[in-house]
Amino acid sequence: MELEPANPQRNSACICTCGCNRVVSYPTRRAHVAAKRAIAGEAEHAIDQPQPLRDTNVVAGRKRRRLTFFGDYYEEEQIDGSDFPPYRDDEPPQANDVNSPPFHDQEAGLRSIHVDTRNQETIAQRWSSSSRPIPGSSQREEEGLDDDEAEDSEDSSEDWEDNNDLNDGIGEHEDRSEEGAEEEDQSERNEDENEDDSQDGANENEDSEDVSAPCTDIVSISFWDRISDELAYKLMTTGLSLDSSDLSMLRQYALKVEDHLTESTFVKFKFAFPESHHHTLRITKRHIELLSEFHSIRYSCCINSCVCFTGLYNDLTQCPNCKEDRFNDRGQPRKVFDYLPLIPRLQAMSANHQHATKMRYRAHFVHQPGVTTDVFDGSHYQSLLSKLVPGSNNNNPFYHFSDERDIALGLSTDGFAPFKQRNKTCWPIILFNYNLPPDIRFQKQYHLNVGTIPGPKKPWDMDSFLWPLIQELIQLEIGVKAFDAVSKSVFLLHAYLILVFGDIPAIALVMRMKGANGCSPCRVCKIAGVRGTNSKTYYVPLRRDQVPHSNPPRYDPSRLPLRIHNELMDQAREVQSAPNQTISNQLAKQYGIKGIPILSTLSAVSFPESFPFDFMHLIWENLIPNLILFWTASFKDLDHRDQGYTIPPEAWKEIGASTASCKVTIPAAFGAPVPNIALLQSQMTSEMYSNWTLFIAPIVLRGRFCQPKYYQHFMKLVGLLKMCLEFEISGEMLDVIDQGFQAWVEDYEKFYYAHHLNRLSACPLTVHALLHIAWGIRVAGPVWAYWAFPMERHCNSLLPSIRSRRHPYASISAFVVAMVQLNQIRLKYNLFSELNLNVVKQGLLKNEFIPHSYPSFKLSPPRRQQPLSAYLRDKLQAALATRFEEEKTTIQALIDLDGPITCYGRVTLLDGGDTIVGRDMVRQCEDSRDASYIKYIQMVDKYAHQPRREPVYTKRFFFGQLKQILVLKLPSIPQLALDSPSAIVYAVVQSVKVTLTNNLYSYRDMGAIQVIDLNTIQSGMSTAHDE
Structure with missing residues (x-):
C-alpha cells in the first residue's frame, strides 16, 4: 500500500x-x-x-x-x-x-488522406516488391557471391576505399576498454554494470522485443x-x-x-x-x-x-x-x-x-x-x-x-x-x-x-x-x-x-550498384570498365587502346555517356525480373545494378542526380593517400623503378620532419596538427590530409621530384581543390573546374598509368570520379553540402x-x-537554455572591449598601459596624418602621444572569424601554435612612381606579423573634424616581403614595422618552414 x-x-x-x-x-x-x-x-x-x-x-x-x-x-x-x-x-x-x-488552408483538407493504402500501392508500383527475388536456401549466386565477397576484400585496395576514417574515432575510450578486457575478472564486473546502464537491464540476445510489422506498419495521420x-x-x-x-x-x-x-x-x-x-x-x-x-x-x-x-x-x-x-x-x-x-x-x-x-x-x-x-x-x-x-x-x-x-x-x-x-x-x-x-x-x-x-x-x-x-x-x-x-x-x-x-561502398549498398565489380562501375556514367589481370575489379581508364577488344578505344572526358534515371530503373527491373538467378547475375554485372532500390519509391530521389560523389572520401581518404603511395613507390604491386614520380626515401623523411615542424607555425583554428607524415601516416585523418594538401604539401614538395612536371601536376590539383571549396562558385569557375579535372585526369593517366596494360590498377573508380565533381556541383550544389565530415x-x-x-x-x-x-x-x-549544461559566455569578460567604430572586432587581454617608443610614436603620428590628411607637425601639436597608451594583445574577428595574438604582448611557449600572422588590405597608389600624376588608389593584399594593438581615446578636436570623443584602434604589424611563384607566397626576410587601421585586417594566416 x-x-x-x-x-x-x-x-x-x-x-x-x-x-x-x-x-x-x-x-x-x-x-x-x-x-x-x-x-x-x-x-x-x-x-x-x-x-x-x-x-x-x-x-x-x-x-x-x-x-x-x-x-x-x-x-x-x-x-x-x-x-x-x-x-x-x-x-x-x-x-x-x-x-x-x-x-x-482548404488545400490541407483535400490532401489529408490516409496513406496506409498509398504506401502499399506506391511501393508495389515503383519498387515492384512482389517481383524481387529472395534467394532460396540452396540456390546461391554463381558469380555474384564472388563479386560481393570481392567488394569486402577489394573495395579498400582496388577501389582505393582505404577508409582511413575508421581510425579517426579510435581514442582513449577504446584503449581503456581493451586494457580492461585483458583483466577478465574486472571486465566481467564492468560489463555487468555497463549492461544495466546502456540497456536498462535488457540483453541483446535475451528478452528482446520483436515489433516487426507488415507493410502497414507506419505512422498514420x-x-x-x-x-x-x-x-x-x-x-x-x-x-x-x-x-x-x-x-x-x-x-x-x-x-x-x-x-x-x-x-x-x-x-x-x-x-x-x-x-x-x-x-x-x-x-x-x-x-x-x-x-x-x-x-x-x-x-x-x-x-x-x-x-x-x-x-x-x-x-x-x-x-x-x-x-x-x-x-x-x-x-x-x-x-x-x-x-x-x-x-x-x-x-x-x-x-x-x-x-x-x-x-x-x-x-x-x-x-x-x-x-x-x-x-x-x-x-x-x-x-x-x-x-x-x-x-x-x-x-x-x-x-x-x-x-x-x-x-x-x-x-x-x-x-x-x-x-x-x-x-x-x-x-x-x-x-x-x-x-x-x-x-x-x-x-x-x-x-x-x-x-x-x-x-x-x-x-x-x-x-x-x-x-x-x-x-x-x-x-x-x-x-x-x-x-x-x-x-x-x-x-x-x-x-x-x-x-x-x-x-x-556505402552508396553502392544504398543504390544496389555493383561498383568496381561490375562492367559499368560508375554510378554517374555508363563508361565500360576494363578488368584487371588476375583481378575481379574493373578499372576505368579513358584511354584503353592497349587493351584487347576494347570498344571504344578511348573516351572523351567532356562527353561521357551519363546515366538517366528511367533507363537505369528499366535495367534494374530487367535484372530483378530475370527468369533465374544466373541471368539476373549476368545482367547485374552488365548494367552495374543488382535490382530496384527502395529509394526509387521516393518522388524527389533521382538516379544518379541524388547521389553525388562524396568529396571527403574521394579526395582526402583516397586520392591523396594513394598519390603518396605512388611517390613512395608503395602503390600496390606496380613496378616503380625509374619512374619520375618517386621521391627518394631520405627526401621523404625530410618532408615528414618539415611537416611535423609546421605544428607550431599553423594556428589551432586551422585544425589538428599534422604529424610526421613519413613515420605516422597511419594517424592521419581526413582533416589532416586536407590541411597537408592545401597548406603544407605545396611547400615541402617543392623541388623534391626528379621531374618538375609531377610537382606542377600536383599544384594544378591543389588549385582545383581550392576552387571547389569556395563559398560561392560562379558559372565560369565551374567550367574551369570541369575542364581542369578533365585535363588533370588525362595527365594523370599519362604520368602514372602510362597507358600500359600491366598498370591498369592505377586507374580505379576514384580517379575517374574526379571527372564528375563539376557535374555534382551543378546538380547538387557545393561539395560541402554533401561531404561526409558530419557523418x-x-x-x-x-x-x-x-x-x-x-x-x-x-x-x-x-x-x-x-x-x-x-x-x-x-x-x-522550449528548454534549450535550461538543459544546456555547457558554460555559456554571456557578454564580454573583464577587460574585453568592442570599439564602437570597429563592431567586427573584439579586443581581449593581455591589456597594458605603457608609453610608446620614439620609433613607434613617429609611425603612429604618420598614420594619423594620413588619416586626417594633415601635416605631421599639426598632428604633433593637436594629439599628445607622450603619455601611456592602452595596448591589447589579442583581437578576434567576430561572426566566426579568427583570433589573432600580438607577438610582443603574448608570451610564446615552446610548443605553442603561432597565431600572429595576418592578411590585411592597403590602398596603394597605382602611379606612386610618378609623383606628378593624379593618384589612383587600388586595393592590394599584404602579409605580416601582428605585434600589438593600440587604442587611442581622443577628445573632441574641431581642427580634425572630431566633434565628440572617439576611439581609434591601430594594429602594429611587421610586414613580410613575399614573392609569388606558382600561386604560392614565400618570404625569407621580415620587412619594416607598419601601423595600420584595425579595419584593414582580413584574416589570420599560417606559415610553414621549407628546409
Whole structure:
C-alpha cells in the first residue's frame, strides 16, 4: 500500500491517481486529476475510437506503456499507439487565440488522406516488391557471391576505399576498454554494470522485443483526420510547464547521457548532492520517455546484420543470406534494430517557434542563376520546384516545395569500427535538415539519427533496414498534420529526401550498384570498365587502346555517356525480373545494378542526380593517400623503378620532419596538427590530409621530384581543390573546374598509368570520379553540402557510448534514443537554455572591449598601459596624418602621444572569424601554435612612381606579423573634424616581403614595422618552414 506523507514536499514522488499509475510529483498528480475532469468530455467528442497507428507485435509481458497528452490531461496507452504532435509552451497564446480556431488552408483538407493504402500501392508500383527475388536456401549466386565477397576484400585496395576514417574515432575510450578486457575478472564486473546502464537491464540476445510489422506498419495521420483543428490548436497551445523536480531530473539525466556517465556514478549523485531530490535511473528513464512521448521501434534483424526482417523478409524465420535463425529457443529475436521515427521529430521542430523560424532559411533563399552557394542552387532541386508530387489529389495537385514549410532532407550512412581491431562495423543512418542555415545545419544537435544498423558485418540488403524510413518519407510526401509555431496554424507538413551521400561502398549498398565489380562501375556514367589481370575489379581508364577488344578505344572526358534515371530503373527491373538467378547475375554485372532500390519509391530521389560523389572520401581518404603511395613507390604491386614520380626515401623523411615542424607555425583554428607524415601516416585523418594538401604539401614538395612536371601536376590539383571549396562558385569557375579535372585526369593517366596494360590498377573508380565533381556541383550544389565530415563526427560521438564490449551496439542504440528524447523535450517545452549544461559566455569578460567604430572586432587581454617608443610614436603620428590628411607637425601639436597608451594583445574577428595574438604582448611557449600572422588590405597608389600624376588608389593584399594593438581615446578636436570623443584602434604589424611563384607566397626576410587601421585586417594566416 502506498503511504502518502502528511506534509508532502514539492519534489517528492508519488503514484498518480488519474489513471496513468505513473510516478510523478504531487503538483503534477493534482494537475492530472483536475485537468482530466475538465476536458474529458471534449476529448471524447473529438476522438471517436483511439486506435493504435502501428501494427506491432509486442512480446507478451514486455509491453511498455507511455503517457499521451490530451489537452490538459494525460491518458495511458500502449507504446505502439499513435504519435501525438509535439507540445510547446514557449509562447503562450493570447486570450483570443485559444477561443478562435487557427487559420487552416482548404488545400490541407483535400490532401489529408490516409496513406496506409498509398504506401502499399506506391511501393508495389515503383519498387515492384512482389517481383524481387529472395534467394532460396540452396540456390546461391554463381558469380555474384564472388563479386560481393570481392567488394569486402577489394573495395579498400582496388577501389582505393582505404577508409582511413575508421581510425579517426579510435581514442582513449577504446584503449581503456581493451586494457580492461585483458583483466577478465574486472571486465566481467564492468560489463555487468555497463549492461544495466546502456540497456536498462535488457540483453541483446535475451528478452528482446520483436515489433516487426507488415507493410502497414507506419505512422498514420488518421488521428489528425478525426480531430478538429480547434481542438488540435488547444492541444498545441495549452500552457503546461514543468516543475522544479522535473527540471532537476532532466538536468541529472542530461549530464549522465551527454557525458557518458555510468549507472554507478549516477547513483552517487544523491550522496554528492544530498540537498537535491533524486530518482533511480529506471524511474528517470521512464519519466523521460513520458515527457518526450518518444520511443524507438524495435525490429528483429539477422544475427550477422545481413537483413532486417521487414517488408519482403517480414515472415521469414531464417536469414535469406547466412541462413541463421531469426529467433532463439524461447521465440525471441536474437538481434534487433532500433528505428527512431522521423515524423514526431519533424512535428516537434515545426511546433517550436525558435526552431521553426530557423527552418525558414530555405523559403527565404534566393537563387541566382549562374551562381552556386547552396544545395538549393543545384539543378536537381530547381527541377523539383516544377514537378508534381505523385499521388496528390487530382482535384488539388501540388508541387514539391510549394509550401515555405516543406523540408528538404539529405541522407548519409557509413560503416565505422567500434573497436581497434576493425573486424566489426556498424552503420549509422542519419538525416540532415537542409532547411536550416548552413552555419548550423551540420551541427551535432541538429542531426536526425534514425537508427544504427548493428554489426558485426555490413548489411547484405540495406533496403530492409531502410524500409521503415521509406514508409515515413512516402507519408511525408503526401503530408502529415503538424502545428506551425510561427503562423500559429495547423498545416500539412511535407518533407522530401533530395540527396544521399557517403563513400563509394556505402552508396553502392544504398543504390544496389555493383561498383568496381561490375562492367559499368560508375554510378554517374555508363563508361565500360576494363578488368584487371588476375583481378575481379574493373578499372576505368579513358584511354584503353592497349587493351584487347576494347570498344571504344578511348573516351572523351567532356562527353561521357551519363546515366538517366528511367533507363537505369528499366535495367534494374530487367535484372530483378530475370527468369533465374544466373541471368539476373549476368545482367547485374552488365548494367552495374543488382535490382530496384527502395529509394526509387521516393518522388524527389533521382538516379544518379541524388547521389553525388562524396568529396571527403574521394579526395582526402583516397586520392591523396594513394598519390603518396605512388611517390613512395608503395602503390600496390606496380613496378616503380625509374619512374619520375618517386621521391627518394631520405627526401621523404625530410618532408615528414618539415611537416611535423609546421605544428607550431599553423594556428589551432586551422585544425589538428599534422604529424610526421613519413613515420605516422597511419594517424592521419581526413582533416589532416586536407590541411597537408592545401597548406603544407605545396611547400615541402617543392623541388623534391626528379621531374618538375609531377610537382606542377600536383599544384594544378591543389588549385582545383581550392576552387571547389569556395563559398560561392560562379558559372565560369565551374567550367574551369570541369575542364581542369578533365585535363588533370588525362595527365594523370599519362604520368602514372602510362597507358600500359600491366598498370591498369592505377586507374580505379576514384580517379575517374574526379571527372564528375563539376557535374555534382551543378546538380547538387557545393561539395560541402554533401561531404561526409558530419557523418564522421557523428560516428566519433558514438564511440564513448560503448560502455559494454559484450553488447556495443545496444549501448550505441540506448545512447542515441536517450539523446533524441532529450532533444524532443527541449523542443516541446522550449528548454534549450535550461538543459544546456555547457558554460555559456554571456557578454564580454573583464577587460574585453568592442570599439564602437570597429563592431567586427573584439579586443581581449593581455591589456597594458605603457608609453610608446620614439620609433613607434613617429609611425603612429604618420598614420594619423594620413588619416586626417594633415601635416605631421599639426598632428604633433593637436594629439599628445607622450603619455601611456592602452595596448591589447589579442583581437578576434567576430561572426566566426579568427583570433589573432600580438607577438610582443603574448608570451610564446615552446610548443605553442603561432597565431600572429595576418592578411590585411592597403590602398596603394597605382602611379606612386610618378609623383606628378593624379593618384589612383587600388586595393592590394599584404602579409605580416601582428605585434600589438593600440587604442587611442581622443577628445573632441574641431581642427580634425572630431566633434565628440572617439576611439581609434591601430594594429602594429611587421610586414613580410613575399614573392609569388606558382600561386604560392614565400618570404625569407621580415620587412619594416607598419601601423595600420584595425579595419584593414582580413584574416589570420599560417606559415610553414621549407628546409
